[in-house]
Amino acid sequence: MKHIISGKTKDVYELENGNYLLQFKDDVTGEDGVFDPGANTVGLTIEGAGKAGLSLTKFFFEKLKKKNIPTHYIDANIDEATMTVTPATVFGEGLEIICRFRAVGSFLRRYGKYVDEGQPLDAFVEVTLKDDERKDPPISKDALHMLGIATREEYDRLKRLTIDISQIVKEELAAKGIELYDIKLEFGRDANNQIVLIDEISGGNMRAYKDGIYMEPLELTKIMLES
Amino acid sequence: MKHIISGKTKDVYELENGNYLLQFKDDVTGEDGVFDPGANTVGLTIEGAGKAGLSLTKFFFEKLKKKNIPTHYIDANIDEATMTVTPATVFGEGLEIICRFRAVGSFLRRYGKYVDEGQPLDAFVEVTLKDDERKDPPISKDALHMLGIATREEYDRLKRLTIDISQIVKEELAAKGIELYDIKLEFGRDANNQIVLIDEISGGNMRAYKDGIYMEPLELTKIMLES
Numbered sequence: 001m002k003h004i005i006s007g008k009t010k011d012v013y014e015l016e017n018g019n020y021l022l023q024f025k026d027d028v029t030g031e032d033g034v035f036d037p038g039a040n041t042v043g044l045t046i047e048g049a050g051k052a053g054l055s056l057t058k059f060f061f062e063k064l065k066k067k068n069i070p071t072h073y074i075d076a077n078i079d080e081a082t083m084t085v086t087p088a089t090v091f092g093e094g095l096e097i098i099c100r101f102r103a104v105g106s107f108l109r110r111y112g113k114y115v116d117e118g119q120p121l122d123a124f125v126e127v128t129l130k131d132d133e134r135k136d137p138p139i140s141k142d143a144l145h146m147l148g149i150a151t152r153e154e155y156d157r158l159k160r161l162t163i164d165i166s167q168i169v170k171e172e173l174a175a176k177g178i179e180l181y182d183i184k185l186e187f188g189r190d191a192n193n194q195i196v197l198i199d200e201i202s203g204g205n206m207r208a209y210k211d212g213i214y215m216e217p218l219e220l221t222k223i224m225l226e227s
Numbered sequence: 228m229k230h231i232i233s234g235k236t237k238d239v240y241e242l243e244n245g246n247y248l249l250q251f252k253d254d255v256t257g258e259d260g261v262f263d264p265g266a267n268t269v270g271l272t273i274e275g276a277g278k279a280g281l282s283l284t285k286f287f288f289e290k291l292k293k294k295n296i297p298t299h300y301i302d303a304n305i306d307e308a309t310m311t312v313t314p315a316t317v318f319g320e321g322l323e324i325i326c327r328f329r330a331v332g333s334f335l336r337r338y339g340k341y342v343d344e345g346q347p348l349d350a351f352v353e354v355t356l357k358d359d360e361r362k363d364p365p366i367s368k369d370a371l372h373m374l375g376i377a378t379r380e381e382y383d384r385l386k387r388l389t390i391d392i393s394q395i396v397k398e399e400l401a402a403k404g405i406e407l408y409d410i411k412l413e414f415g416r417d418a419n420n421q422i423v424l425i426d427e428i429s430g431g432n433m434r435a436y437k438d439g440i441y442m443e444p445l446e447l448t449k450i451m452l453e454s
Contacts (some may be wrong), residue, residue: 093340110364113320113356114374124373129340137337140367146351147341 008042009053009204015084019074024050024081028204028217035216037184037205038105040132050081052221053202057083059225060169060201069165071197072188088188088198092149094130095139095186097158099123099166102181104207110138118181123166125159157195158187165197173208176223178215181207235269236280236431242311246301251277251308255431255444262443264411264432265332267359277308279448280429284310286452287396287428296392298424299415315415315425319376321357322366322413324385326350326393329408331434337365345408350393352386384422385414392424400435403450405442408434 030043061073203217257270288300430444
């Protein structure tokens with residue numbers, strides 16, 4: 001098993017058979033010790049965050065598989081906080097595709113002249129570049145095409161998949177009385193150049209509220225997975 | 228004649244007949260006393276800047292008229308630095324539509340991970356909101372539609388007009404040995420809800436270079452209008 005890269009919240013290893021192993025860490029994004037799924041820096045370490053994130057990711061990726069939505073997921077080992085995945089290459093040096101149901105976070109910071117905080121949005125999709133130095137700038141379909149990051153057809157597919165996946169997550173949360181405000185997804189191209197969902201779906205990449213109160217990642221996992 | 232608003236580089240008056248009069252000022256955008264067409268603040272006052280900007284605007288708007296591109300232009304009085312225009316309402320609280328032929332300015336600051344400084348771009352169009360407080364954030368076709376600022380059809384028309392106008396400006400500059408790097412246009416809806424070019428076309432809203440040297444607005448006007 002070969003160590004490939006250490007990310008902010010995961011370490012990545014290549015397996016002998018060509019698949020990859022993701023080691024979920026207890027580090028979460030945030031600033032000044034406060035968790036923020038929209039942040040670009042590791043803000044704090046929460047004991048059990050890795051396993052909680054993986055548990056929820058396993059839950060959602062298995063749901064998506066049943067609905068024939070392609071992901072890189074093979075299986076997960078919760079005790080070891082590891083997930084096995086198929087190989088996939090990211091778009092450019094990585095994109096984040098965001099689906100928004102309420103105007104909060106960077107959307108509100110950019111478009112606050114035209115929206116009120118928390119205003120409902122209709123599964124609004126936008127794309128940002130993963131670029132810490134430039135603070136994850138938003139990027140248009142035209143620019144993605146021009147810079148050779150994603151074709152126009154890939155953009156349309158990414159948008160469609162993002163809406164479908166986000167609606168599924170939203171409904172699963174709603175069944176537990178939780179409201180999804182926004183979610184950040186990552187995609188890659190598999191060996192056949194097909195677009196697949198990669199990374200994770202957990203409290204670490206969404207904003208979820210219950211009775212108007214923000215749900216911390218561990219709490220979200222607990223409520224979602226309790227029967 | 229009724230005073231309507233004082234902008235950063237122009238004052239606007241409503242005329243008795245329903246048209247408007249734009250009074251070009253000698254104030255130009257920039258920071259710390261250095262002119263910058265991409266800046267949001269008045270950086271300095273250059274004697275003659277108003278008349279120079281108007282002279283070049285008159286030149287380009289009359290060219291566009293001959294090519295049947297709709298603008299709000301009626302006529303200009305260079306001595307008084309005033310331009311008479313038809314009424315038009317802006318999109319939302321104002322948009323800037325940028326056409327880029329080289330990667331500089333805010334495009335480079337956002338996408339520097341994928342482009343080199345000065346790299347040629349193929350008449351790339353992007354839209355930003357006029358919002359000083361939020362530093363003129365870029366906005367997508369989808370967001371413009373969702374926020375009720377411009378319909379998808381209007382976006383397509385804005386993009387087409389921007390490319391056509393920018394190509395005309397680029398060719399006029401090229402005929403004088405000047406290269407257009409980027410240009411920032413503004414549009415409005417006229418009384419018949421048709422999209423028309425508004426504001427100005429001058430050194431104040433473009434980056435133009437001659438033999439690799441940036442052309443200050445007054446110098447640009449001088450070279451463009453000398454016979």
